[in-house]
Amino acid sequence: MTRSTGRFLLLLLGLYTLFRLFTTGVLLWIVAEHQDPAIFSGEVLRYFDLATLWDGAWYERVATEGYPDQLPLNDRGEVRQNAWAFYPIFPMLAKGLMLVTGLPFAIAATVVATALGYACAVVMGLMLRERVGAAAALGGVALFAAFPAAPTLQVAYTESLATLLLCVVLWLLIREKWLVAGLVALVTGLARPIALPLGLVALVAVVIRWRRRRAEPITGREYASMLAALAGCGISGLIWPAVVWAGTGVPNGYTVTMSAWRSGEQVTPFSPTLEMVQFLFGDFRGLLYLVGFFLLLGVMVLGPWARGLGPVLQTWSLAYPFYLAAALDPWTSIYRYLIMLFPVFVVLIGGGWPPGHPNSRPTWLLVLRTVVITALFLGWQVWWSWELFRFEPPRDNPP
Numbered sequence: 001m002t003r004s005t006g007r008f009l010l011l012l013l014g015l016y017t018l019f020r021l022f023t024t025g026v027l028l029w030i031v032a033e034h035q036d037p038a039i040f041s042g043e044v045l046r047y048f049d050l051a052t053l054w055d056g057a058w059y060e061r062v063a064t065e066g067y068p069d070q071l072p073l074n075d076r077g078e079v080r081q082n083a084w085a086f087y088p089i090f091p092m093l094a095k096g097l098m099l100v101t102g103l104p105f106a107i108a109a110t111v112v113a114t115a116l117g118y119a120c121a122v123v124m125g126l127m128l129r130e131r132v133g134a135a136a137a138l139g140g141v142a143l144f145a146a147f148p149a150a151p152t153l154q155v156a157y158t159e160s161l162a163t164l165l166l167c168v169v170l171w172l173l174i175r176e177k178w179l180v181a182g183l184v185a186l187v188t189g190l191a192r193p194i195a196l197p198l199g200l201v202a203l204v205a206v207v208i209r210w211r212r213r214r215a216e217p218i219t220g221r222e223y224a225s226m227l228a229a230l231a232g233c234g235i236s237g238l239i240w241p242a243v244v245w246a247g248t249g250v251p252n253g254y255t256v257t258m259s260a261w262r263s264g265e266q267v268t269p270f271s272p273t274l275e276m277v278q279f280l281f282g283d284f285r286g287l288l289y290l291v292g293f294f295l296l297l298g299v300m301v302l303g304p305w306a307r308g309l310g311p312v313l314q315t316w317s318l319a320y321p322f323y324l325a326a327a328l329d330p331w332t333s334i335y336r337y338l339i340m341l342f343p344v345f346v347v348l349i350g351g352g353w354p355p356g357h358p359n360s361r362p363t364w365l366l367v368l369r370t371v372v373i374t375a376l377f378l379g380w381q382v383w384w385s386w387e388l389f390r391f392e393p394p395r396d397n398p399p
Contacts, residue, residue: 008134009122012141016121019145020114020154022378026385027051027151036391041106048106050389054398056156058083060105063091063098071248071257079256084244089191090158109156117153117160120167121145124342127171132308135363136351139370143345146377148384149336152399162192163340166316169198169233173205174312178225182232186239194340195237196327197319202233204315262329272329290325297321300344305359306352313343332388332397348373 094109128137172181241254277286353360
């Protein structure tokens, strides 16, 4: 490690720690002053009870009880919400720490999520530093750490794990380490369902390499590795549904489990997103806002001000929100899904230019933008935490 890299990492970790302390303060304030006492077990500090609400409770069930052999049914014979909707890597890591240390799940899961968040910040920062320089990389990580949904990076949720795996795959694709990228992509299939957008990113990376074949000939071994990367991304989307099938004997066990969160209704591509924006803003205005969002995103990500990110990060920044709009039911969880859109944060602060480009100067202006947007994000985070981590029955909107 060079001295400049060491300084960069020290500054990055210092910044990330400051934001985690801020978030901890916000959550402690909610726990101490505004939380319904019904959530407290009395077995751990109240902060850790808060950290294992909602999805955390499901992960605790997986870590302590495992997955059910049969899909639970309601009185109408429909599949009820169950643990098969929750991917296994995170609860298994927490369980491993529990076995080694004797800690209860609430503490072990919080420690695992927080540690993975630090690892994610390091990988993200080093990857962005290669693409856009140190200042823009630090700014991007700062916005990631201050994002409204950043509290999920230090509670029993999978945002830190999923973003870490994503950053590793993206960095490997940027460096054209095809075989390892495919292997890590397979692991993501047991952490978060992002195979479709990740597969598109891998395809773009492979096509770009193929177009350079005359100047830089591709060996048979590299062709095989490129194919392995594509296969890894594709298969990653099939692994967990196949495991659910094997575990329950129901071929479509995963999809019917996921539909249980929609009262048994199957998700039609783009339909939930369109219904939601039209519900919030009206039929015409909702559609207009949705189209406007993607047009604005396209301008941000494809303009010259984002060229420093490179095609891999640019493709992810377009493919991922398109996938979210097509596949998910957008509600309160959309905030934490969007934290994986971290390359856009770099563009927001004007840091997407290639290093050395005249428009990447002066650095103080980039720092000023980072400070202003970070302050806005932190205020937004306080509101988000207040709305979603404050449990007041019957109101129960999960993060």
